[in-house]
Amino acid sequence: MAVDEVEFREFFASQYVRLCWLGLLLTGDRAEAEELAQEALARTWWRWAVRRPDDPAAYARKVMVNRRRSLLRRAGVEARFLARARAEPVPPPGDEQAMVLWQAVQDLPPRQRAVLVLRFHEDLTEAEVARLLGLPLGTVKSLGHRGLARLRERLGSPDLDPAKATRREAR
């Protein structure tokens, strides 16, 4: 199947910066984010050449998140070092509070960060995040909860508002 180059170029223009930002939030590194975005779009193009994905934007996002995950999970002892070797985060433009929050998000463990970024940057539901990351819904909820708790601690919150607390118990 031939790819409609005009359509793909429009798709590229609409998605490139969005994917770069998602990559930046996931990795904290601008160059790595660009590489991930380029790779995701290239893979999307090749997929498009076979059969146009139903939702190309979602497809590209999924490719990007999975690519990031596969880099983190790459087999071998040295991968443990690579996975934790994060580049210095690039703070976003914005006020000081946003920068503090951005830094706190970058300091989260990779899975907690991924869940929060997909929830609050991409506005996905927990179920959608679970599908995208290939994790059980309960795990996504737990990761999100702990990520928020960690942020709250980093931001100096003394405690959780009891009225909003969720009971945690072994199922």
Add this chain to the structure above:
Amino acid sequence: MIPEPQLEDRLRSALRRPQSTAWPGERDAFDRFLRHRAHRGRMLAARAGLALVAALALAAITPRLLPNGSLNPVTPTLPGRVLQAPGGGFEVTVPAGWTNLRQDRRILTPGGDNGSAVVLRPKRRAADTTVAVYTAILSPAQYPGTEPGHDPAPSATADSSTVRLDDAGSPLGRGHRTDGRPFVWQTRLGPGEVARYAVAWPYHCDPGQACPPAAPWRALLVVGRTAEGAATGERVLQVVRRIVEQARPVTNALPGGAPGAVDLNLPPAQGRWLLGSGGNGQGAWRAYVRQGRGEDVFELEFPTRTTRAGVGVRAEDIEPTILLKGQLMVLNDCLSWLSPQVGLVSGAVPENVTTVRIELAGRPPLVVRAFGQDRPARWAAYVSPQLPRGTRVTNVVGLDAAGRTVAEAEHDVYLSHPVCHIFR
């Protein structure tokens, strides 16, 4: 106090992409994409012929790596930045055109010191292209200098924490550095992996210290990877070989060793280990640590509740960086199926924690033993006795064998909430 909705809103706002801000290089992005796509296309087209190219490349380099031969430096030694990994006992000079991705400063082994690995990447970005340098305990049967088919120390590294070079790759090549250190090497290990070298790099303990039997079997591993084509692969191979030849021993790799605790930086064994069990009847529990290639997980399983997969198990990721910073993992669970309801406080702890003091509001503290230190897992665990509903835990402290405080509870938002307290 930051109520949850407010934090969520702030998060949404902080993570939002500023509409007015352009991404640097956005204008040329599509041109770069076309090059990227063309490159990927060439890679796909070339894949069929890649095996032949690899075979030819292997044939070309083999004469220089004949058994018991010496490895000549490919590139003349140039002054460059030196990266030292004191925990790993080596230092390397960064080759021209390369930079360090990050010198790792943490070892996952509890109590570990800093500096155990160096990961290099080309200054000019190339997909998944790295050379990782680190030390690990190698299987004695594969150790450089060991006769093929001979295992000189079958029991020295009997646990599963040794590294074995992949049997699925090419046969082990053998050689010596110009300073006489033997090495073994292997190529064609899997997708993306160019070569893996292991140089004899025995761990020298400080005289007077008990030296683990695995210490002589430590090796310096140099692993090259790339997702790019054969030309990049050849460049990576050259860097790998150069580091193999030029890496220098420091600290615990020199005779006389280095002061401080012996830390062989053993890679973690993989699997699920039962650390301990307790409780009875409907309140019986088993504590596990599950280690994999990614995250480690602490699991508290309630056998009478495991009616189907995923039920009756409280599983939480272990975050090594948190635990090694002197913080404790604290899970606060309600056994809601018991009448009256009771709670348990539990978690994984570093192995140097031998007892855990659970401080309670209005009641004397409870002291429980940490358990599971004898298992291959990297973590021990603790579980409290059953706590009546409404009990409030104020702090959890980890103590070592000398009774010193070595860890305190992470300020978890659930810590201070009464056990089995239901918010509506």
